[in-house]
Amino acid sequence: MWDIDSGKVVRMVNCGQKYRFEEMLLSGNQKIAILSQVSQTSPDVDYKEKTVPLIVFNTESFEHKNLVLEDKRLGLYNAKIDKNGR
DSSP: OBOTTTOOBOOOOOOOOSSOOOEEEEOTTSSEEEEESOOSSOTTOOOOOSOBOEEEEETTTOOEEEEOOTTOBOOOTTOOOOTTOO
């Protein structure tokens, strides 16, 4: 996490992901972020696993959880989130 004013890293967070984050969807209140390790624009990434989850991240508590569908590499194409993160 970066401080927007200083540009300095203020906290490192490990969400257990195996690949870099490619896309992010942020709720209107900026409390929930959904992070994807699958890119719609970079299909050449060599995923070793058949299952790649989305990660739901709470920007206030820094807690996170994985959203998983077996044998699916989940991305954010056509995803929507309301202002409260639902």
